Amino acid sequence: MAETKKSNLALVAARAGVSVASVSRVLNGGSASEQLAKRVREAADELGYVPDASARTMRTGRTDQITLAVADVGNPVYVQMMRTVTGIVAKAGYRLVVSSTGADPKDQIDLVRSLNRGYADGLLISPLRITPDLVEALSASRLPIVVIGTLPPEVELDNVRADSATGIGLAVEHLIAQGRRRIALVNGPVDTVPGSARLAGHRAALERFGLAASDELEVTATGFTYRAGHRATARLLAQAEPDAIIGANDLLAVGALKELAAAGRRVPEDVAVVGMDDTDAAELATPSLTSVDLGSAKRAKAAAKLLIRRIEDPDAPVVRQVIAPALSVRESTVPEAPRA
Amino acid sequence: MAETKKSNLALVAARAGVSVASVSRVLNGGSASEQLAKRVREAADELGYVPDASARTMRTGRTDQITLAVADVGNPVYVQMMRTVTGIVAKAGYRLVVSSTGADPKDQIDLVRSLNRGYADGLLISPLRITPDLVEALSASRLPIVVIGTLPPEVELDNVRADSATGIGLAVEHLIAQGRRRIALVNGPVDTVPGSARLAGHRAALERFGLAASDELEVTATGFTYRAGHRATARLLAQAEPDAIIGANDLLAVGALKELAAAGRRVPEDVAVVGMDDTDAAELATPSLTSVDLGSAKRAKAAAKLLIRRIEDPDAPVVRQVIAPALSVRESTVPEAPRA
DNA sequence: CTGTTAGCGCATTCAG
DNA sequence: CTGAATGCGCTAACAG
Numbered sequence: 125m126a127e128t129k130k131s132n133l134a135l136v137a138a139r140a141g142v143s144v145a146s147v148s149r150v151l152n153g154g155s156a157s158e159q160l161a162k163r164v165r166e167a168a169d170e171l172g173y174v175p176d177a178s179a180r181t182m183r184t185g186r187t188d189q190i191t192l193a194v195a196d197v198g199n200p201v202y203v204q205m206m207r208t209v210t211g212i213v214a215k216a217g218y219r220l221v222v223s224s225t226g227a228d229p230k231d232q233i234d235l236v237r238s239l240n241r242g243y244a245d246g247l248l249i250s251p252l253r254i255t256p257d258l259v260e261a262l263s264a265s266r267l268p269i270v271v272i273g274t275l276p277p278e279v280e281l282d283n284v285r286a287d288s289a290t291g292i293g294l295a296v297e298h299l300i301a302q303g304r305r306r307i308a309l310v311n312g313p314v315d316t317v318p319g320s321a322r323l324a325g326h327r328a329a330l331e332r333f334g335l336a337a338s339d340e341l342e343v344t345a346t347g348f349t350y351r352a353g354h355r356a357t358a359r360l361l362a363q364a365e366p367d368a369i370i371g372a373n374d375l376l377a378v379g380a381l382k383e384l385a386a387a388g389r390r391v392p393e394d395v396a397v398v399g400m401d402d403t404d405a406a407e408l409a410t411p412s413l414t415s416v417d418l419g420s421a422k423r424a425k426a427a428a429k430l431l432i433r434r435i436e437d438p439d440a441p442v443v444r445q446v447i448a449p450a451l452s453v454r455e456s457t458v459p460e461a462p463r464a
Numbered sequence: 465m466a467e468t469k470k471s472n473l474a475l476v477a478a479r480a481g482v483s484v485a486s487v488s489r490v491l492n493g494g495s496a497s498e499q500l501a502k503r504v505r506e507a508a509d510e511l512g513y514v515p516d517a518s519a520r521t522m523r524t525g526r527t528d529q530i531t532l533a534v535a536d537v538g539n540p541v542y543v544q545m546m547r548t549v550t551g552i553v554a555k556a557g558y559r560l561v562v563s564s565t566g567a568d569p570k571d572q573i574d575l576v577r578s579l580n581r582g583y584a585d586g587l588l589i590s591p592l593r594i595t596p597d598l599v600e601a602l603s604a605s606r607l608p609i610v611v612i613g614t615l616p617p618e619v620e621l622d623n624v625r626a627d628s629a630t631g632i633g634l635a636v637e638h639l640i641a642q643g644r645r646r647i648a649l650v651n652g653p654v655d656t657v658p659g660s661a662r663l664a665g666h667r668a669a670l671e672r673f674g675l676a677a678s679d680e681l682e683v684t685a686t687g688f689t690y691r692a693g694h695r696a697t698a699r700l701l702a703q704a705e706p707d708a709i710i711g712a713n714d715l716l717a718v719g720a721l722k723e724l725a726a727a728g729r730r731v732p733e734d735v736a737v738v739g740m741d742d743t744d745a746a747e748l749a750t751p752s753l754t755s756v757d758l759g760s761a762k763r764a765k766a767a768a769k770l771l772i773r774r775i776e777d778p779d780a781p782v783v784r785q786v787i788a789p790a791l792s793v794r795e796s797t798v799p800e801a802p803r804a
Numbered sequence: 805c806t807g808t809t810a811g812c813g814c815a816t817t818c819a820g
Numbered sequence: 821c822t823g824a825a826t827g828c829g830c831t832a833a834c835a836g
Contacts, residue, residue, distance in 0.1 A: 130606060132813055143823040148815055157821065172604075177581040178527075179813035181518035182828050197562070198543040198744070206537045210564055219578070222537070222562040224550055238559070241517040264512075266470060350748055378748050385750065404538070408690055408718050410725065410750035472829055483807045488831060497805065519829035522812045808835080817826080 131171040140167035151175070181242065190218045190431065191244040193235055195252040197224045199348065200374065200403030202250065205272070205424035209248060212428040218245065227252050227316075227347075233261040240265055246431045248272060248424075252316045268438065270431040272423055273317050282434055284426045284445040286418035288318065288400075291449030292325035292370065293332065295398045295416050298451055299368045300333055302458065304396055308341040308366035310356050310376050312348040319344075322372045322400070340364040345376055353379020361387055367395055368457075374399035374406045377413055381456065396457040411455035419447035471511040480507035491515070521582065530558045530771065531584040533575055535592040537564045539688065540714065540743030542590065545612070545764035549588060552768040558585065567592050567656075567687075573601040580605055586771045588612060588764075592656045608778065610771040612763055613657050622774055624766045624785040626758035628658065628740075631789035632665035632710065633672065635738045635756050638791055639708045640673055642798065644736055648681040648706035650696050650716050652688040659684075662712045662740070680704040685716055693719020701727055707735055708797075714739035714746045717753055721796065736797040742790075751795035759787035 137144045140163045150156050150164040167173075181187050190213045194202040206222055213220045221244065225231045232251055236258075239247055247265075250272035251258060259279055262269055271283040299307050309326040312319045323342065330337045343360040345352035353376030360366065361383065369384075371377025377399030381391060389395050391411055399406050402417035426445050434440055477484045480503045490496050490504040507513075521527050530553045534542040546562055553560045561584065565571045572591055576598075579587055587605075590612035591598060599619055602609055611623040639647050649666040652659045663682070670677045683700045685692035693716030700706065701723065709724075711717025717739030721731060729735050731751055739746050742757035766785050774780055 133815095134813080144814080145816080145823060145825095146821090149822085152815080155821070160822080174577065174580045176522070176813050177583050178518040178521035179828090180815075182516070182522055182812090182830090183814045183816085185828085187518075197537065197546045198540075200538075203538040203543075206564060220564070222564065224546060224560070224562065237514070240514045243517050350744065382748075382750070404690065405748065408722075408745065408748070410722070473831095474829080484830080485808075485832085486806060489806085492831085495805070500806080516829055519812090520831075522814090522828095523830045523832085525812085806836085808833105810831105810833085812830090814828090815826105817824105819824080820822085 129171075131168075131173040132176070133173075136164065136168045136171055136173050139171060140164045187242065187245050188218050189221055189244045190246045190248065190428075190435075191221050191223055191235075191239060193223045193225050193232065193247060193249040195225055195227045195232075195250070197222065200405050201401045201420045204401075204403060204420045205250065208421045208424040209428045212425060213432070216432045218432070229253050229255045229258045233258055236261045236265050236267075236269075239267050246270070246435045248427055248431055252318070254317055268431060268434040270427045270434065272427045274321065280442050282427075282430045282443050284423050284430065284447060286321075286420075286423060287446050287449055288321035288418065289325035289328055291400065291416040291418050292322060293329040294449055294451045295370050295400075295414075296326075296329035296333060296335075298414070298453065298457065299370075299396055299398065300335075302368075302392075302396060304368035305335060306341060306364070306366045307335065307368040307370065308343070308360055308364060309370050309372065310353055310360060310380050311342065311344050311372045312352070312376060313346065314344055316348075318348070318372060326370065338364075341366060345372075345379075348373050348375060350375045350379045350382075353377065354383050355379075357383035358387075361389075368398070369395060370398045371400065373401050374403045374409075374413060374415055377415070377456075378405055378409050381409055381411070381413070392455070392457050392459060398457060402452045406452065406454065409456070414454045414457040415452050417450045417452055419449060422447045469512075471508075471513040472516070473513075476504065476508045476511055476513050479511060480504045525582075527582065527585050528558050529561055529584045530586045530588065530768075531561050531563055531575075531579060533563045533565050533572065533587060533589040535565055535567045535572075535590070537562065540745050541741045541760045544741075544743060544760045545590065548761045548764040549768045552765060553772070556772045558772070569593050569595045569598045573598055576601045576605050576607075576609075579607050586610075586775045588767050588771055592658075594657055608771060608774040610767045610774065612767045614661065620782050622767075622770045622783050624763050624770065624787060626661075626760075626763060627786050627789055628661035628758065629665035629668055631740060631756040631758050632662060633669045634789055634791045635710050635740075635754075636666075636669035636673060638754070638793065638797065639710075639736055639738065640675075642708075642732075642736060644708035645675060646681060646704070646706045647675065647708040647710065648683070648700055648704060649710050649712065650693055650700060650720050651682065651684050651712045652692070652716060653686065654684055656688075658688070658712060666710065678704075681706060685712075685719075688713050688715060690715045690719045690722075693717065694723050695719075697723035698727075701729075709735060709737050711737065711739045714741050714743045714749075714753060714755055717755070717796075718745055718749050721749055721751070721753070732795070732797050732799060738797060742792045746792065746794065749796070754794045754797040755792050757790045757792055759789060762787045 345356035399415040406413035685696035739755040746753035
């Protein structure tokens with residue numbers, strides 16, 4: 125092999141002294157005599173023949189590619205999803221391509237549109253913000269799509285989502301069991317899917333356990349990042365005296381940890397801290413971070429399977445799945461937590 | 465718009481009462497009368513026309529896509545690269561697709577082969593392990609490729625690499641200035657590009673500053689991960705009494721931080737710790753981590769620009785660039801380090 | 805300025 | 821079992 129010239133079926137056919145049809149058959153596992161097959165394979169090898177993806181796609185309508193669209197490749201929760209999805213789709217014979225869209229719904233809409241050009245056989249998308257325009261673009265798309273995240277109920281798309289409310293409930297329950305009463309929330313932007321869910325969940329959980337929700341105990345960071353959590357926690361400490369802080373994700377919670385240390389508060393003695401998503405960052409943190417596992421790996425896995433099913437059976441009924449949360453208790457809420 | 469049927473140029477042409485060529489021209493910015501253009505755009509809109517990527521690619525030979533291949537999407541250093549590269553390629557009119565290959569060179573070889581099918585116009589690749597097979601596949605590829613990382617000198621490929629040796633020298637110099645003398649290395653696998661470079665760099669730096677290199681002060685983790693660093697540091701502490709530890713990347717260094725805390729050593733008082741890559745993880749760590757910035761963002765940027773240049777001018781001379789390292793000093797080496 | 809036409813490389817009828 | 825011929829949707833000559 126390793127001729128460096130670009131090759132094609134016709135060249136291979138000529139070299140093997142057979143027709144292009146036969147070459148195509150041999151190379152795609154069709155029936156052919158052993159002798160002919162051998163000649164074809166040798167010729168293909170000698171010419172370094174590689175089939176052209178676009179030609180095959182044009183002919184078959186398939187790309188054997190699945191796109192995963194996430195807002196931020198740096199967010200550990202998406203990293204978990206990427207890792208999970210890669211394996212599932214590979215096993216089903218698809219290649220995964222990851223597309224980092226940024227947080228702006230407009231970019232996601234552009235992506236959906238461009239995917240309709242036939243870059244992929246299906247799309248997994250986890251939107252940070254769900255706007256009517258995005259829903260419209262998603263619904264109008266001819267491409268099989270599975271949405272990871274909460275969608276308006278009337279949207280007829282497969283989707284699998286987390287249960288933030290129950291998850292925050294788990295955190296609040298745990299904190300109350302530790303004797304905490306002033307449980308603050310360091311949230312991300314409330315115009316995002318997770319942001320709004322977590323705010324509502326926090327209020328509901330406090331109410332359910334008979335604690336008064338107060339505006340003082342809720343601060344909103346400018347993003348779901350470490351730095352934003354750092355700054356938001358500083359604001360929180362300036363206006364209230366919490367004995368526990370829930371970060372809307374692990375990065376925000378780590379930011380809170382840092383600010384608490386800088387402010388001279390001990391964790392967990394003075395203030396307990398809980399994160400959400402249970403990513404690697406929770407384990408890396410010092411002290412290690414108790415975190416609500418919202419099942420990102422499970423969600424990704426379920427979503428990938430749904431997508432493959434939908435690609436193979438476009439008329440399958442729409443499925444909506446909810447993944448149950450779980451709590452991973454670590455040092456940031458209990459003094460003598462088990463070592464990871 | 466938003467007809468849901470799949471459309472094509474012929475349909476649009478028929479609806480607008482013009483030829484397919486005119487439709488193609490209008491939609492691609494060719495010259496046409498305003499009146500005709502308007503009719504075409506209306507028809508395209510009404511039919512929800514979207515051009516087919518594979519057909520266009522087959523015709524033009526271009527995909528307008530660039531692939532970035534990394535071994536592990538979860539590694540912060542690759543995250544930095546992805547972020548940087550996304551912007552550069554977008555500005556040049558390309559879409560970025562990220563491919564997570566895993567650490568096995570075999571998977572990378574498969575990727576290179578599959579890209580020869582025409583999935584992308586160019587490839588940015590940062591291999592963890594460089595085997596002769598991989599070099600062969602890279603060299604034999606017809607696709608424009610830029611390698612991020614060290615390559616054997618005879619390979620005729622554009623590449624931009626870090627200078628680990630100088631970087632470690634910076635770290636050692638800094639530690640010596642802090643009065644440290646038993647400077648250990650928690651390395652990753654030595655059969656990787658960064659692993660071998662860092663080992664050599666460590667030895668060279670110790671020698672240069674007149675310190676004896678000893679096997680006791682070198683441990684090799686099973687991977688470039690937090691957990692591996694944790695375990696390797698435990699082994700290190702069992703066999704030696706270092707007063708400083710250099711992690712071959714930030715994740716390993718954070719693992720060292722954790723193990724030191726568990727072993728009751730104070731950082732930096734008893735043991736100073738330095739990471740490499742200067743990723744977000746260094747800032748998040750407690751105490752925050754002094755880290756050698758090997759210029760991953762700069763490398764990614766330079767590589768992306770080189771690739772775009774090579775795509776546009778396949779005959780341009782081969783370029784090899786080296787990015788100079790820098791040291792970010794934080795709390796893990798100096799008691800009163802500046803707050804981030 | 806606009807239309808006709810010829811392939812790009814491939815998988816797939818349909819004949820033989 | 822094998823070969824000839826067709827067309828997927830598009831762009832770029834080439835004519836008019």
